[in-house]
Amino acid sequence: MMSENALNLNEIRKKYEELKGLGLKLDMSRGKPDTAQLDLSIPMLHTLDDNNFICENGMDVRNYGEFKGIPEVRRLFAEIFGVSAEQVLAGGSSSINMISDALKRCFINGPMEGFTPWSKLEKIKFICPVPGYDWHFHICDTYGIEMLPVVTREDGPDMDEVERLAKDPDVRGMICVPMYSNPTGFTYSDETVERLAAMETAAPDFRLIWDNAYCMHHLYDGDRDELANIYEACLRHGTEDRVLMFTSTSKITFAGGGVCAMAASPANIAFAADLIRYQLVCYDKVNQLCHTRFLPDKKAVEAHMRKHADIVRPKFELVLQTLERELGGLELVRWGRPKGGYFICFEAPEGCAKKIVRLCEEAGVKLTPAGATYPHGLDPKDSIIRIAPTYPPTDELRQALEVFTTAVKLAAAERI
Amino acid sequence: MMSENALNLNEIRKKYEELKGLGLKLDMSRGKPDTAQLDLSIPMLHTLDDNNFICENGMDVRNYGEFKGIPEVRRLFAEIFGVSAEQVLAGGSSSINMISDALKRCFINGPMEGFTPWSKLEKIKFICPVPGYDWHFHICDTYGIEMLPVVTREDGPDMDEVERLAKDPDVRGMICVPMYSNPTGFTYSDETVERLAAMETAAPDFRLIWDNAYCMHHLYDGDRDELANIYEACLRHGTEDRVLMFTSTSKITFAGGGVCAMAASPANIAFAADLIRYQLVCYDKVNQLCHTRFLPDKKAVEAHMRKHADIVRPKFELVLQTLERELGGLELVRWGRPKGGYFICFEAPEGCAKKIVRLCEEAGVKLTPAGATYPHGLDPKDSIIRIAPTYPPTDELRQALEVFTTAVKLAAAERI
Structure with a gap:
């Protein structure tokens, strides 16, 4: 009317x-926080005022070491992801950077031991739910990934189409924001999550890039979306190596100075860690400790x-x-x-x-x-x-x- | 005797x-700093106590933006490298990570526009002065780079041998610590720097990874090594795209929470920036501002x-x-x-x-x-x-x- x-x-x-x-x-x-939001985390900058720089395992966070992240920050993210702390690698600012790093390993080293590096393959295609997050598309573009758009509805991407596309052996992955999605605001339904975990993929090394950037970002206390635990779903279907989960504190503490994390199966984490070990000495552990002193657990977040x-x-x-x-x-x-x-x-x-x-x-x-x-x-x-x-x-x-x-x-x- | x-x-x-x-x-x-060294930078953690989070260009460092780094930190590193601020990209903790990222771009996208991505080439070899830095060798290994050891003397690597190896078109680069080298402590002589800049390389996209980690680390005030400016030498020989320079504050402020930087020719920086723009949102600018408030210029460093x-x-x-x-x-x-x-x-x-x-x-x-x-x-x-x-x-x-x-x-x- x-x-x-x-x-x-x-x-x-x-x-x-x-x-x-x-x-x-x-x-x-x-999607930037405003100044009042940034001000909420000013107390975080004072969490080390007591000059106690020692993290849980006795290490001085100001020195080298612990490329997987300090124990307390891995535990915090584990709680948020719903996995064990050993399945988490914590990083620095920008989960987008961590996503790009994960793709780098896929292209240079293969997603895990025994798989061909994607850079050696003729073509790599990714399923891209649309409308979606522009930076995801840009990242795919920098790796020369061919993007296959799939329409998103209120319950997530058209799963019939996703399942159909996954039968193409060149389709090696999918990249998405499953909760309060950028830009639709939709959250994938339990059925969508289940089907993503269960579906057959022609590529044995299919990787689902699960960018859970907004998992803590509810607007209403009593009326929130719930996202099913994709890792548990994958475990049920024996596809636990399929999913790589990401999140960060960019919109929790500081967009320009947060910490990020990846969670995945023990096999994925072991493979990634063996490479990351030598590709960085450590992420900023001082900031990791600031974060966990300020927000020690999910309840605090x-x-x-x-x-x-x-x-x-x-x-x-x-x-x-x-x-x-x-x-x-x-x-x-x-x-x-x-x-x-x-x-x-x-x-x-x-x-x-x-x-x-x-x-x-x-x-x-x-x-x-x-x-x-x-x-x-x-x-x-x-x-x-x-x-x-x-x-x-x-x-x-x-x-x-x-x-x-x-x-x-x-x-x-x-x-x- | x-x-x-x-x-x-x-x-x-x-x-x-x-x-x-x-x-x-x-x-x-x-090579880790001891606690007394780390304590020297505790005041850095209080440089934002006035709650002034605005960097030179008016941006709130706590928010998104400026993936190249805030102006003041680019200028600081420019002064240290001896190049212009526009030639610097400032990052987060771990210059090793930034080196690995630069290699990633070489392998996935090619070193610059118009060059074949190294992952598409049969073989990539690097000249590796020995004894050298173990982490450099590990990084090369994660990229499948074949390493060609060249003996280092007091004035740097055996340049006759380096020049001979560079005639092999599969030799695409060299990775080294040119000053107070890890582990020899030697600093490359002016002649070595000049020959590295001047030498002919069969590969048109040869890249010299110049890890200047110890450029500020003199033990004696009145008796220091001096390293010639490799970029200026390259400019003289028209090889300015050859060199990628790296350093960090890991052993200046906090090994576990410093900031790092890359400097290179405008063409290299433009190419890298176009990719980095989409592979991260921004590095930790809060920490960058802490650093420059604490150490505003080279003199302060x-x-x-x-x-x-x-x-x-x-x-x-x-x-x-x-x-x-x-x-x-x-x-x-x-x-x-x-x-x-x-x-x-x-x-x-x-x-x-x-x-x-x-x-x-x-x-x-x-x-x-x-x-x-x-x-x-x-x-x-x-x-x-x-x-x-x-x-x-x-x-x-x-x-x-x-x-x-x-x-x-x-x-x-x-x-x-």
């Missing part, structure tokens, strides 16, 4: 020109994340209320209502996303480029726009949304 | 057994390094004095007298290094494994032992040296 006013072209144009005249300079392009949610939730709600109020009557537009994560996924009328993003940009509001949520930037319907509401202060967000909804109306009106 | 007592076998055996009976547990195996030297120098001198006193008369043994770095290189009589290391181990003194300073652990003469005097407290170092010198005497005596 479309309201009368929504598509009064002249009025919309007038409003758009007015907004353009304000000379705004606003940024809704990336949950309490900390409630403070984040209190800052983030009103921004999500402002977006949803504004979209509903301004665009609720407009045909052919939809958007997600995520219970966590960092994004709201907006679906514009076909052929309008690029135009809307351009209109916003010309009015001083920067959005993620249209198409970015697809491999090579190619959104076949030119309709998906990722809204990242966390970074701007609320006032700026309100203005940015006014520009955005006006741009959507203008593009929709001009389309007719 | 050999003193009478030095090889009185019975006495030496008795002494060795006595030392063995002490049940020592000492470690001279790795030099002042800080004098404090390190005051701790390290007496240990080096204790080693040299003890070796001189105990082994000064012994034939077939020699050792270096470095003016900086972290190691003293000991040359035992041929065929004795493994035995000496074993004797020390059995008497509770851990040394770097004999052979470790050669690719695949193969020291052809079984004579090189790396002494790492920095980590043990002076008392322990004295005991360890007593064990070591006794073991050398015993091995030498039993050899006759």
Whole structure:
């Protein structure tokens, strides 16, 4: 149902020109925490003020050693992943870097002992649920991986299609954000997780890159998505070497100074560790100790994340209320209502996303480029726009949304 | 000339057994700073106590962004490398990791645009000056690089041999520590640097991995080695894309929490940056800012390094004095007298290094494994032992040296 006013072209144009005249300079392009969120972790910087630099195993974290990470940080991530601490390698800032490193090992050394290094194979293809995380697609691109987009629904990627593609022996993996997904906000259903663990893959060394970046990022205390434990599912199906899990504290403590981790089967970890041992001396253990002194266990992380949610939730709600109020009557537009994560996924009328993003940009509001949520930037319907509401202060967000909804109306009106 | 007592076998055996009976547990195996050295950088942990997290370009270091490193840390390393800040990429902990990453790009993407990725080539060989740094050899090994050892003398590797090997098109690079080298302590002469820059290489994408880990690590204020600027030499010879330079603050601030950097030609940096941009979001910028607040420029680093030297120098001198006193008369043994770095290189009589290391181990003194300073652990003469005097407290170092010198005497005596 479309309201009368929504598509009064002249009025919309007038409003758009007015907004353009304000000379705004606003940024809704990336999933960045705002300053108030960063401030929540300032006490972490004082956890070593007692000059006690000794971690649990008696080691001075300021010195060399423990390339797998200090025991307490491996245990913290193990609790978050739902695996044992021996299955965790903890790193430095940027889990994307750790994902890229895992792919590096696949390409240079093979995913595990006995497998051909992927760089020696003719072609490597990955299943890429879409819309998805642009950085994942860029990483695949730097390795020359051919990306096979698969449509994501509320319960995860179209599993019939995933299972069909996995029968191609060139398909060696899949990369995804399974919880509060970037950008859809969806969480994979138990059935999706089970099928991913159970499915037959033609490639014996198929690797599922499970980027669980938002596993702690609930917006509502009493209403959260739950993600099934993929590792346990794989164990049940005897496919435990299939999955490599990643997460980080980038959006828990500092985006520019967190710690990250990989979890996997003992065989995967042993193989990775034998290579990592010589490819670095150690990650930043000082920061690892700061983190575990500040957030010693999952319960502490949950309490900390409630403070984040209190800052983030009103921004999500402002977006949803504004979209509903301004665009609720407009045909052919939809958007997600995520219970966590960092994004709201907006679906514009076909052929309008690029135009809307351009209109916003010309009015001083920067959005993620249209198409970015697809491999090579190619959104076949030119309709998906990722809204990242966390970074701007609320006032700026309100203005940015006014520009955005006006741009959507203008593009929709001009389309007719 | 050999003193009478030095090889009185019975006495030496008795002494060795006595030392063995002490049940020592000492470690001279790795080049680790001691606690007093680590304590020098405690003030760095308080450089953000004013809650000012904004770096020079106005960015909050706690948030995402600046994958090349914050401006001030790039400038600091630029000053240390003797290049412009635009030629520097600053990273996280572990320059070894950054070296491994650079090799990764060579293997996956080719060293630069237009070159074949090394993983697509039949064979990759590297020139490896020996004795050298064991971790370098391990890294090469993880990439399947065939290592060609070249003997190092006081002025650097045998350049006739290096130039001869570089004529082989499969030889794609060389990896070395050019200053206060690990383990010899030698610094490459101006002529060596010039010849490395000038030499013809059959491979057009030859890469010289210049691990300048000890460039700030002088033991004596008034008596230091000087290393010529390899980049300037390369510029003179039009080979500026040949060299990739690395260093870190691991032995300046915290071995387990420093920052590292790579410097190279603008073309190399542009190519690397285009890949790194998508393979990480950013390194730990919080730690980068801590570092530059604590050590804003090279002068500050030099002042800080004098404090390190005051701790390290007496240990080096204790080693040299003890070796001189105990082994000064012994034939077939020699050792270096470095003016900086972290190691003293000991040359035992041929065929004795493994035995000496074993004797020390059995008497509770851990040394770097004999052979470790050669690719695949193969020291052809079984004579090189790396002494790492920095980590043990002076008392322990004295005991360890007593064990070591006794073991050398015993091995030498039993050899006759």
